[in-house]
Amino acid sequence: xxxxxxxxxxxxxxxxxxxxxxxxxxxxxxxxxxxxxxxxxxxxxxxxxxxxxxxxxxxxxxxxxxxxxxxxxxxxxxxxxxxxxxxxxxxxxxxxxxxxxxxxxxxxxxxxxxxxxxxxxxxxxxxxxxxxxxxxxxxxxxxxxxxxxxxxxxxxxxxxxxxxxxxxxxxxxxxxxxxxxxxxxxxxxxxxxxxxxxxxxxxxxxxxxxxxxxxxxxxxxxxxxxxxxxxxxxxxxxxxxxxxxxxxxxxxx
Ligand code: 1GP
Numbered sequence: 001x002x003x004x005x006x007x008x009x010x011x012x013x014x015x016x017x018x019x020x021x022x023x024x025x026x027x028x029x030x031x032x033x034x035x036x037x038x039x040x041x042x043x044x045x046x047x048x049x050x051x052x053x054x055x056x057x058x059x060x061x062x063x064x065x066x067x068x069x070x071x072x073x074x075x076x077x078x079x080x081x082x083x084x085x086x087x088x089x090x091x092x093x094x095x096x097x098x099x100x101x102x103x104x105x106x107x108x109x110x111x112x113x114x115x116x117x118x119x120x121x122x123x124x125x126x127x128x129x130x131x132x133x134x135x136x137x138x139x140x141x142x143x144x145x146x147x148x149x150x151x152x153x154x155x156x157x158x159x160x161x162x163x164x165x166x167x168x169x170x171x172x173x174x175x176x177x178x179x180x181x182x183x184x185x186x187x188x189x190x191x192x193x194x195x196x197x198x199x200x201x202x203x204x205x206x207x208x209x210x211x212x213x214x215x216x217x218x219x220x221x222x223x224x225x226x227x228x229x230x231x232x233x234x235x236x237x238x239x240x241x242x243x244x245x246x247x248x249x250x251x252x253x
Pocket of ligand 1: 177178179180203205206224225226227228
């Protein structure tokens with residue numbers, strides 16, 4: 001089985017797209033989760049992302065074990081802080097919040113986490129994490145005490161992504177925040193795409209298959225959907241079908 005990063009890099013070379021379902025342990029019960037896992041397997045979802053800015057309920061380990069028991073879809077931690085490390089996952093987004101200027105989220109949390117991660121078997125995914133303004137303040141912007149990149153400043157996003165890549169980050173994540181009113185604009189995604197070679201993850205506020213396609217066609221390699229699927233479970237197969245259609249078209253080309 002290729003690592004998460006290997007898969008994303010290989011996809012990028014062959015212009016294939018990927019789809020991750022984000023599960024917030026606080027919003028998920030095990031019963032709901034079994035249906036979701038089954039649907040994800042049936043629809044060949046690429047990854048589960050597990051995370052949230054606040055995880056207060058303590059259900060993260062149970063959720064991960066439940067997923068691992070029923071599926072071989074890689075589980076990627078999407079941590080809000082170094083409290084959200086669980087060695088039973090497959091990989092962790094080691095996020096440096098490069099859109100912000102809060103040293104704690106640029107390097108501080110990482111110093112605390114490093115020795116714990118070193119002992120684990122988790123694949124460490126060095127990720128330049130960029131918050132994009134979506135009209136209202138998001139939990140992550142409030143918690144991290146950082147200002148997101150303005151929605152209509154694709155050049156700022158591109159330069160930030162370039163700096164992240166030059167610092168050695170292997171992935172760039174454009175996140176408008178969970179439940180955002182709007183996702184990063186296609187123009188911003190395209191500008192970032194032209195500026196870096198590393199795979200680009202886009203998430204936050206994707207609530208329709210059309211929006212998912214728009215982000216992927218603009219240059220996202222991996223889209224992440226959480227709230228949209230929580231509210232409308234049919235969105236999962238709808239998006240998966242669109243991703244498979246795009247990948248089929250890429251093979252024909
Ligand atoms: C948020 O990118 C994720 O960090 C996904 O957001 O829950 O709005 O899909 P949604």
